[in-house]
Amino acid sequence: MQSEQRKKQIQAMLGEREIVSLEELAREIGASPSTIRRDLIDLENTGLLQRTHGGARTVARETQDEFAFRNRLQRFQEEKAAIGQAAATLVETQQCVICDTGTTVYEAARRLEEKMPQILTNSLPVANFYASSAGVELIVSGGVLYPRLGALVGPVAEKFFGQFNANLAIMGGDGVTADGIYNSHTLLIDIQRKMMEAAERVIFCLDSGKVGRRSVSRLCELDRVDLLITDRKASPEVLDSLRKRGLQVETV
Amino acid sequence: MQSEQRKKQIQAMLGEREIVSLEELAREIGASPSTIRRDLIDLENTGLLQRTHGGARTVARETQDEFAFRNRLQRFQEEKAAIGQAAATLVETQQCVICDTGTTVYEAARRLEEKMPQILTNSLPVANFYASSAGVELIVSGGVLYPRLGALVGPVAEKFFGQFNANLAIMGGDGVTADGIYNSHTLLIDIQRKMMEAAERVIFCLDSGKVGRRSVSRLCELDRVDLLITDRKASPEVLDSLRKRGLQVETV
DNA sequence: ATATTTTCTGAAAAGTTTTGAATTAAACCT
DNA sequence: AGGTTTAATTCAAAACTTTTCAGAAAATAT
Numbered sequence: 039m040q041s042e043q044r045k046k047q048i049q050a051m052l053g054e055r056e057i058v059s060l061e062e063l064a065r066e067i068g069a070s071p072s073t074i075r076r077d078l079i080d081l082e083n084t085g086l087l088q089r090t091h092g093g094a095r096t097v098a099r100e101t102q103d104e105f106a107f108r109n110r111l112q113r114f115q116e117e118k119a120a121i122g123q124a125a126a127t128l129v130e131t132q133q134c135v136i137c138d139t140g141t142t143v144y145e146a147a148r149r150l151e152e153k154m155p156q157i158l159t160n161s162l163p164v165a166n167f168y169a170s171s172a173g174v175e176l177i178v179s180g181g182v183l184y185p186r187l188g189a190l191v192g193p194v195a196e197k198f199f200g201q202f203n204a205n206l207a208i209m210g211g212d213g214v215t216a217d218g219i220y221n222s223h224t225l226l227i228d229i230q231r232k233m234m235e236a237a238e239r240v241i242f243c244l245d246s247g248k249v250g251r252r253s254v255s256r257l258c259e260l261d262r263v264d265l266l267i268t269d270r271k272a273s274p275e276v277l278d279s280l281r282k283r284g285l286q287v288e289t290v
Numbered sequence: 291m292q293s294e295q296r297k298k299q300i301q302a303m304l305g306e307r308e309i310v311s312l313e314e315l316a317r318e319i320g321a322s323p324s325t326i327r328r329d330l331i332d333l334e335n336t337g338l339l340q341r342t343h344g345g346a347r348t349v350a351r352e353t354q355d356e357f358a359f360r361n362r363l364q365r366f367q368e369e370k371a372a373i374g375q376a377a378a379t380l381v382e383t384q385q386c387v388i389c390d391t392g393t394t395v396y397e398a399a400r401r402l403e404e405k406m407p408q409i410l411t412n413s414l415p416v417a418n419f420y421a422s423s424a425g426v427e428l429i430v431s432g433g434v435l436y437p438r439l440g441a442l443v444g445p446v447a448e449k450f451f452g453q454f455n456a457n458l459a460i461m462g463g464d465g466v467t468a469d470g471i472y473n474s475h476t477l478l479i480d481i482q483r484k485m486m487e488a489a490e491r492v493i494f495c496l497d498s499g500k501v502g503r504r505s506v507s508r509l510c511e512l513d514r515v516d517l518l519i520t521d522r523k524a525s526p527e528v529l530d531s532l533r534k535r536g537l538q539v540e541t542v
Numbered sequence: 543a544t545a546t547t548t549t550c551t552g553a554a555a556a557g558t559t560t561t562g563a564a565t566t567a568a569a570c571c572t
Numbered sequence: 573a574g575g576t577t578t579a580a581t582t583c584a585a586a587a588c589t590t591t592t593c594a595g596a597a598a599a600t601a602t
Binding site: 040041042043046116119120123149162165166168169170171172175176177178179180181182183185186188190192194195198 | 305306307308309311342343344345347414415417418420421422423424427428429430431432433434435437438440442444446447450
Binding site: 293321322323324325328343344 | 550551552553559560
């Protein structure tokens with residue numbers, strides 16, 4: 039296996055647990071302790087983790103503070119990337135796209151550059167990604183920064199999405215059942231509804247971990263959604279129940 | 291198969307995964323490792339991917355941006371940091387502060403955390419800095435992203451600053467003479483004027499390289515400015531002429 | 543259409559880097 | 573302090589790259 043791939047795996051493991059032992063890493067990854075040790079040295083030099091006796095631990099949040107870093111340590115990273123890729127292909131050149139917050143939508147948004155789109159978003163990570171790209175016209179909603187998510191919320195953001203029309207909205211959430219789409223971040227829900235109203239077509243990107251799950255608040259019913267993209271690990275029974283309700287579902 | 295076709299396929303594979311091995315590429319594309327390697331060299335030279343031992347990976351986009359921004363911080367870095375520090379000490383606990391765009395203002399903004407301020411800004415780097423800080427209430431103006439500066443501009447941003455009042459505005463610019471403050475980014479000027487109107491007190495942070503210089507557009511006359519902070523290398527003659535016009539100047 | 547030049551491809555040789563095991567040094571625990 | 577575990581070091585084998593070269597494909601000229 040390649041060193042880059044191992045390092046990615048190490049970071050993924052540290053994303054789920056805060057501390058991980060060398061022995062465990064070597065066993066899980068299938069490389070010798072020497073090799074893992076060398077990888078850890080590299081990763082420590084780049085500031086991506088902290089080495090300990092017998093393993094490694096995550097670095098304090100203040101030191102890495104980049105959303106992108108946290109993003110790489112996500113669960114379902116592979117799936118989210120694939121879902122994002124699929125969503126990105128649905129965008130046509132120079133369309134106007136609304137991008138919601140969340141890691142899965144981020145994965146879609148970052149793949150839009152070649153479509154030269156106009157992007158409307160309240161997601162700071164998305165804005166940041168295109169901060170030096172001339173090909174994408176990025177319009178950021180104002181709003182109060184909601185720290186954990188890097189989302190702009192509040193009346194300013196809500197009003198913003200009320201003034202525009204877009205071809206497509208790429209949305210995220212925390213759960214989907216036959217009853218509708220759910221989101222745990224109540225502050226986002228009103229904004230998301232405005233986004234959906236403003237878009238001709240509404241696509242939800244949810245990894246399989248969210249399929250069949252509910253969350254605190256219901257965002258909308260399924261008939262407000264034009265397409266759901268998820269990954270192959272999603273339960274077929276739940277997907278069937280969604281399709282029976284008339285929802286178009288794509289798996290990647 | 292054509293080389294262009296292969297390269298497209300390589301990029302497609304990297305769109306789905308972050309890392310891909312040479313062996314895998316060769317197998318999937320049906321070309322010899324040598325050929326794939328040559329393609330990878332081309333793609334790397336065009337900056338479209340990063341070669342690794344045994345394969346390739348997507349270029350770390352986030353790091354590029356960060357790099358670009360940090361690069362701009364290089365000139366007068368020391369001075370800018372000192373100016374920023376001085377500006378930050380003028381902020382009192384829980385005040386509402388407007389932060390302009392630009393590197394010097396950024397240096398001030400990033401030192402405000404302990405003041406627990408409310409920050410109003412159209413600067414993406416500033417927003418990003420506090421993206422995971424709970425102590426600072428950060429309100430981002432909306433607007434179209436102006437790529438080179440990471441600034442949000444246009445009517446949305448302008449209107450935003452029209453609605454608020456703040457204790458202090460920490461401003462930047464490209465030049466100052468006895469005739470006033472100058473800025474080369476015309477798109478920013480209207481927004482800066484709104485910022486200044488919204489604030490009780492207006493502070494400009496300009497490193498010595500900008501003192502005595504003019505630039506494309508004049509932002510305002512000196513009487514609209516409450517305090518100018520610059521560094522010791524600034525020409526004393528120019529500073530005297532500014533003081534004679536009634537401007538309070540602080541050097542660090 | 544054929545010949546010639548140029549470019550591209552795949553394979554082999556030569557040179558690097560990386561890896562895992564063995565050895566030596568350091569750190570931890572009671 | 574002594575015993576055990578973990579880390580650094582070293583080195584040969586393996587894996588990967590670069591270089592080189594001959595043949596195939598494409599482009600150009602005849």
